[in-house]
Amino acid sequence: MLQMARVVSSLVFIALTTIGCTTLPDVKPFAESTAALSAAAGTQYRDVSSEIASLEPQLQPGESESSATFATRKAQLEASQKAFAATEKSLDALFAAMTTYSEKVVSLTAAGKTGADAAQSLLDSANGFAQLGGLPAATVAAPITNAFKAIADAFTRKQAAKSLKEAVDAAQPGVNIVAEQFEVIYGNAMDLAIKSLRDTRSRQASQAAGPGVIGFNDNVKENYNAYYQFLNSFVTDFDPDAPASAWRGFCREQKTPCRAKEELEAVGLVEARMEAIRPIVETYNAQIASIEAKAVKRQAASKSVIKAVKAWALEHQKLRSSLEDGSSMSAFNLRAALMELSTLLGEAPAAAAPAPAQP
Amino acid sequence: MPINNQEKARILGLGQVELLQSAGMARIEAGKDVSDITKKLLKLSQRTSDRLVSEMATLAHAGISSAQLASAAAALASVNDQIATATNAFALAARIAQEGEKNLTFPFVAGKAASLLDLLKALQKSVADTVGRAGSVGSVAELLAAFDKANDAVEALKDKAEELAG
Numbered sequence: 002m003l004q005m006a007r008v009v010s011s012l013v014f015i016a017l018t019t020i021g022c023t024t025l026p027d028v029k030p031f032a033e034s035t036a037a038l039s040a041a042a043g044t045q046y047r048d049v050s051s052e053i054a055s056l057e058p059q060l061q062p063g064e065s066e067s068s069a070t071f072a073t074r075k076a077q078l079e080a081s082q083k084a085f086a087a088t089e090k091s092l093d094a095l096f097a098a099m100t101t102y103s104e105k106v107v108s109l110t111a112a113g114k115t116g117a118d119a120a121q122s123l124l125d126s127a128n129g130f131a132q133l134g135g136l137p138a139a140t141v142a143a144p145i146t147n148a149f150k151a152i153a154d155a156f157t158r159k160q161a162a163k164s165l166k167e168a169v170d171a172a173q174p175g176v177n178i179v180a181e182q183f184e185v186i187y188g189n190a191m192d193l194a195i196k197s198l199r200d201t202r203s204r205q206a207s208q209a210a211g212p213g214v215i216g217f218n219d220n221v222k223e224n225y226n227a228y229y230q231f232l233n234s235f236v237t238d239f240d241p242d243a244p245a246s247a248w249r250g251f252c253r254e255q256k257t258p259c260r261a262k263e264e265l266e267a268v269g270l271v272e273a274r275m276e277a278i279r280p281i282v283e284t285y286n287a288q289i290a291s292i293e294a295k296a297v298k299r300q301a302a303s304k305s306v307i308k309a310v311k312a313w314a315l316e317h318q319k320l321r322s323s324l325e326d327g328s329s330m331s332a333f334n335l336r337a338a339l340m341e342l343s344t345l346l347g348e349a350p351a352a353a354a355p356a357p358a359q360p
Numbered sequence: 361m362p363i364n365n366q367e368k369a370r371i372l373g374l375g376q377v378e379l380l381q382s383a384g385m386a387r388i389e390a391g392k393d394v395s396d397i398t399k400k401l402l403k404l405s406q407r408t409s410d411r412l413v414s415e416m417a418t419l420a421h422a423g424i425s426s427a428q429l430a431s432a433a434a435a436l437a438s439v440n441d442q443i444a445t446a447t448n449a450f451a452l453a454a455r456i457a458q459e460g461e462k463n464l465t466f467p468f469v470a471g472k473a474a475s476l477l478d479l480l481k482a483l484q485k486s487v488a489d490t491v492g493r494a495g496s497v498g499s500v501a502e503l504l505a506a507f508d509k510a511n512d513a514v515e516a517l518k519d520k521a522e523e524l525a526g
Contacts, residue, residue: 160460160463196428216414
């Protein structure tokens with residue numbers, strides 16, 4: 002009996018060698034990262050696109066609706082809004098296709114790892130070899146059944162690997178396009194759009210502050226010290242024990258009647274106006290700081306999307322390689338890039354992209 | 361007639377707006393950054409005491425922002441076809457993976473049980489060869505009979521798998 006089992010075992014080995022052993026890679030990290038990347042890149046795009054959609058053509062001071070400049074800007078805005086909306090739709094379809102593809106790859110890999118179970122299920126449904134063969138289970142039925150399951154397992158993996166390779170090969174041109182074109186979308190178009198939005202919002206904030214207000218504030222701030230220095234240059238012999246000497250000094254070089262009083266009254270008026278416009282200036286400064294910060298954050302997020310997409314394309318290459326040589330995948334760089342992106346977008350890292358552990 | 365200071369300031373201001381606007385548009389066409397130009401125009405619109413200069417600077421600023429956005433839209437238009445091609449590639453790949461998975465549902469048996477039969481025959485022959493080389497092995501006849509029965513079992517499995525696979 003023992004000898005028989007040994008013979009069968011050796012035959013199982015021969016059979017497995019004949020079919021060939023295939024290791025299916027763990028593609029889950031890739032699929033999870035694809036979903037996380039799609040979500041993050043979509044969020045970043047929509048953030049900019051929705052603000053563009055909210056813009057309305059605005060008449061500038063001195064312009065009328067029939068002005069050629071207004072008509073040009075209106076047409077440019079409408080065309081841009083259409084283009085951004087159309088691309089958003091295209092990107093949504095692309096992200097959905099990328100995610101579905103990666104999910105199907107995971108599903109196929111999982112199915113490819115259930116050969117033995119599926120064979121057992123078939124054996125169960127067919128009442129097994131023992132009954133069909135009329136043999137006592139304790140003798141040869143179990144080794145043959147196990148042999149059948151082992152063969153089924155190896156065969157299934159091989160079939161799954163073949164299908165996986167075909168699917169991954171079919172996706173590769175798409176991966177290449179995404180890696181190249183995302184440079185244009187997130188590198189070029191988004192950069193221009195972000196700057197355009199920043200400039201538009203800054204101009205609106207300036208106009209909301211009122212004509213001349215910000216300029217007056219800036220001019221005074223820039224010239225205030227110079228003005229005081231100018232005044233003080235006359236007060237060279239100021240004597241604290243004789244305050245009137247300051248006036249004398251101030252007027253010392255003047256041939257014309259002393260204008261110190263008028264000058265100081267003018268300074269007082271400037272200071273009063275500065276005080277009056279202070280809330281407006283503070284609001285404006287806060288708005289500009291917020292507009293600039295938003296632009297900087299968006300630009301960093303766009304760069305981060307490009308970085309993550311490059312890591313993702315590389316991971317897809319690794320997936321192809323691992324189907325060839327059975328090497329494992331960690332998606333470490335991709336996960337790290339996605340962590341960075343999630344942080345920039347102000348979102349908690351997606352469950353799909355847990356903190357990467359050093360490989 | 362000599363021009364007064366106010367007129368002089370206006371001429372200088374408008375000249376500055378014109379220069380900045382031309383430089384800005386040229387840079388957009390060349391795909392270069394215009395941030396410093398828009399900042400200068402905004403400052404000019406805020407700081408000048410001449411209303412016309414301020415309005416013209418604002419108008420130039422708005423024109424440059426608008427041209428930037430139009431340039432962004434043009435860049436997007438150039439990639440839409442590519443994005444559609446990529447989407448199709450992923451859809452095709454997903455379909456291939458799905459078909460592959462379907463073929464594994466009752467793993468290969470319906471289509472591949474015939475191969476298994478061949479394999480079992482090879483196993484049977486290997487047993488006979490092994491026994492031939494090893495000389496007398498106990499219960500060999502019983503083992504060979506088991507393989508005969510196994511052949512029948514696989515045939516039955518094939519039928520069952522075909523039935524299950526529809």
